[in-house]
Amino acid sequence: MASVSKQIRKSSKLKRKLLGSIFALSLAVPTIGFAADDVGYTGDEVEATPYTGRGAIPTYKITKADGQPEIEVANQNRILQVDGKFFRDANGNNSLDGYEDWRKPIPERVADLVGKMSLDQKAGMMYINTHTPEQDPADGKFVTPENSKIVTEKGLRYVIYRLSQNLGDIANYNNQMQQLAEGLPLGIPVVITSNPRNSQSTDYTNITNVTDQHTFWPGTLGLAAARDVAAVGEFANIAREEWRAAGIRKVYGYMADVATDPLWARIEETFGEDPKVVGDMNYQIIKGFQTDKLGPDSVSITVKHFPGGGARMDGKDPHFADGSFNIYPTEGSLLKYHIPPFQKAISAGVTSVMPYYAYPENDSAEQGLKHYSDIEQFEEVAMGLNAGILNFLRSPKSEGGLGFTGYVNSDSGAISSRAFGYLDKTEPEKVAKAIKAGTNIISGGSTPEYVIEAVNSGLLDESKVNESITYTLSEMMTLGLFEDPYVDPAEAIAVANNAEHRAKAYKAHQKSVVLMRNDKIKGEKLLPLKENKLKDVKLYVEGFVGVAAPNGNKDPNYVKDNSAKQSVAFTADLKNTIKEKFPNITLVDNIDEATLAYVYVKPTQSNWDNNPRIGIDETTGITEVDRIVEIQKTVPTITAINFTNQWLINKIEPNAAAVIGTFGTQQEAVFDVITGKFNPVGKLPFAIVASEDALSREVGDVPSFAPEEISDFAYVNKSGNKYEYGFGLSYNQGKAVGKPDHAGETGKPGHADETGTPDHANKNK
Numbered sequence: 071m072a073s074v075s076k077q078i079r080k081s082s083k084l085k086r087k088l089l090g091s092i093f094a095l096s097l098a099v100p101t102i103g104f105a106a107d108d109v110g111y112t113g114d115e116v117e118a119t120p121y122t123g124r125g126a127i128p129t130y131k132i133t134k135a136d137g138q139p140e141i142e143v144a145n146q147n148r149i150l151q152v153d154g155k156f157f158r159d160a161n162g163n164n165s166l167d168g169y170e171d172w173r174k175p176i177p178e179r180v181a182d183l184v185g186k187m188s189l190d191q192k193a194g195m196m197y198i199n200t201h202t203p204e205q206d207p208a209d210g211k212f213v214t215p216e217n218s219k220i221v222t223e224k225g226l227r228y229v230i231y232r233l234s235q236n237l238g239d240i241a242n243y244n245n246q247m248q249q250l251a252e253g254l255p256l257g258i259p260v261v262i263t264s265n266p267r268n269s270q271s272t273d274y275t276n277i278t279n280v281t282d283q284h285t286f287w288p289g290t291l292g293l294a295a296a297r298d299v300a301a302v303g304e305f306a307n308i309a310r311e312e313w314r315a316a317g318i319r320k321v322y323g324y325m326a327d328v329a330t331d332p333l334w335a336r337i338e339e340t341f342g343e344d345p346k347v348v349g350d351m352n353y354q355i356i357k358g359f360q361t362d363k364l365g366p367d368s369v370s371i372t373v374k375h376f377p378g379g380g381a382r383m384d385g386k387d388p389h390f391a392d393g394s395f396n397i398y399p400t401e402g403s404l405l406k407y408h409i410p411p412f413q414k415a416i417s418a419g420v421t422s423v424m425p426y427y428a429y430p431e432n433d434s435a436e437q438g439l440k441h442y443s444d445i446e447q448f449e450e451v452a453m454g455l456n457a458g459i460l461n462f463l464r465s466p467k468s469e470g471g472l473g474f475t476g477y478v479n480s481d482s483g484a485i486s487s488r489a490f491g492y493l494d495k496t497e498p499e500k501v502a503k504a505i506k507a508g509t510n511i512i513s514g515g516s517t518p519e520y521v522i523e524a525v526n527s528g529l530l531d532e533s534k535v536n537e538s539i540t541y542t543l544s545e546m547m548t549l550g551l552f553e554d555p556y557v558d559p560a561e562a563i564a565v566a567n568n569a570e571h572r573a574k575a576y577k578a579h580q581k582s583v584v585l586m587r588n589d590k591i592k593g594e595k596l597l598p599l600k601e602n603k604l605k606d607v608k609l610y611v612e613g614f615v616g617v618a619a620p621n622g623n624k625d626p627n628y629v630k631d632n633s634a635k636q637s638v639a640f641t642a643d644l645k646n647t648i649k650e651k652f653p654n655i656t657l658v659d660n661i662d663e664a665t666l667a668y669v670y671v672k673p674t675q676s677n678w679d680n681n682p683r684i685g686i687d688e689t690t691g692i693t694e695v696d697r698i699v700e701i702q703k704t705v706p707t708i709t710a711i712n713f714t715n716q717w718l719i720n721k722i723e724p725n726a727a728a729v730i731g732t733f734g735t736q737q738e739a740v741f742d743v744i745t746g747k748f749n750p751v752g753k754l755p756f757a758i759v760a761s762e763d764a765l766s767r768e769v770g771d772v773p774s775f776a777p778e779e780i781s782d783f784a785y786v787n788k789s790g791n792k793y794e795y796g797f798g799l800s801y802n803q804g805k806a807v808g809k810p811d812h813a814g815e816t817g818k819p820g821h822a823d824e825t826g827t828p829d830h831a832n833k834n835k
Contacts, residue, residue, distance in 0.1 A: 376425045400771050404437040421476050505534050587791070611657065617674060
């Protein structure tokens, strides 16, 4: 091998080489050019052109060419040239180490790096935790010595980003984090991770339709309601471009959970109750974000929550002790309804899987997995510590498993405060149990000392740690982060504001709208309100927006007071939108002057208050139900309901003249449907529960259309239509327009009576 490294002399010769190089000097970022026999120290004569925006830092980049990946550093001394190729000197030793050589196979590179790491460094790689940068720094320093200790002192390289800043700020935050990591021993980059961030969310990253932010799409329930699988793939590809441009390289999502318990607060994040749709949507999400093959343009996916979080008891969630178990009262429901979406995700090549907090309950009916013992079906410990559950995930299909070959990322706190069934053990014991069971990275903690103690005390063999970090280091290298972890803030903003992307997002909003009822008024269907009708309409509008109390807030007036404020603000914004976008609609401020009303109802429940409820009343922030009914009885009223759960609608549905279902949908898109600019094609992604009585009798581990479910699950309106899964009206053919090809006329999927059981399931008994 030729001389690995020597400094280029500071001379005018360097300047001439730079100007004559095949690598151009970028205007957005300093791009270093070299002749074939040079090495990579730039010298002080090269003037750095920094990235733009708040907190921008200068970086130095070798542009991508044939046989040469892009190389980018913050420290200009960290570029090496060997044999006419350029490399990132990650550890700054002026020598090309095996793990720095992108020409080598990734397994060889990773093995070299693992061999160079101390146990302390390896232990830091075993954790991922929230990192909260400065939100509005006057000096542009998102990353400070104080807030970056989980990287500098604890050694973490996977962090969770939970803010909703514009994409330029996120990009500069990423660059500051990567600059920090570049200067640490071994120069291992940072993987910035986030929950989904392209839609509204009650409890997680919440955005709306504003410039410089991510494109705004309907929620996952809205994507499921649209039933346009190809459009979901298009969404994922667009979102990938945005995330990649901003430096976010891993998604904590999407959810492959099947919504089988109507009370569960996390249904908002699912694709509904049909295992096939949930699987198909996740397949498209994975292919869109990761692309066909994980690489430098990809964003990695962590699908969750294995083996399915939808099987709840009275909606109780395992973030809390009273919801700490998954119970399956229906024989075979786990394999029949909850596992298929994960099979689909695995077939798409998903990089990692997140188990849920819960443990499988032995009071369950037989589920067809390999039994834990002669007397117990399951080991009653949380999924992330459960060897039986994780072995089923990883075992080859020929042995009755799912054949997953990626890594397991625990849920946040699942190996510590929520290690249900193992809470009486020490922290090192929990960590050892989880890693030996098959968990590879621990979320929600910054405590590598527990891994170190587990190894030093003999609870855990260091080889298991090596195995785990091999997965994550391989992911980093496959994503190209060891060559170029930096991004261009200006490009991130440009991608965010792409007009074509935003138009496609808006089309998805339109498709997500479900027309549930459309009564005749004076012998004619109320909707659509086309021009000939609008000339005689005086429209009164009012919004009723529920607010959930923040976690820990016990103020009895908080929900009432803040729901009222949000409702007033929403109504004012809606009026402005109508005036701007629909100038042919005459608005009135007094119901007595109106000939027609539009009422928008947005109930809210938060998972964090551990109080599952789906009534449309004060418990979900709708404190003026009587006012809604009064409006409906005064004039014909179009009532739109935003569904994050299968709300009990019996108080506000009967008196409406038309009923519309939305799912984090833009109001402008709703009015496109109301005015006939868009013919509704959306269908309910779940059935609407008929009553409190039906809710008390429903089966919590199967979809509403399952033969095992109660027959009177779904609400029946005064027209005799059931609000069952897949129901939706249109203006041209009535219900069932645009249904998925696997659905029948009633909205019940054609596959509903299939067993859904994998061919290999019985091998586990």
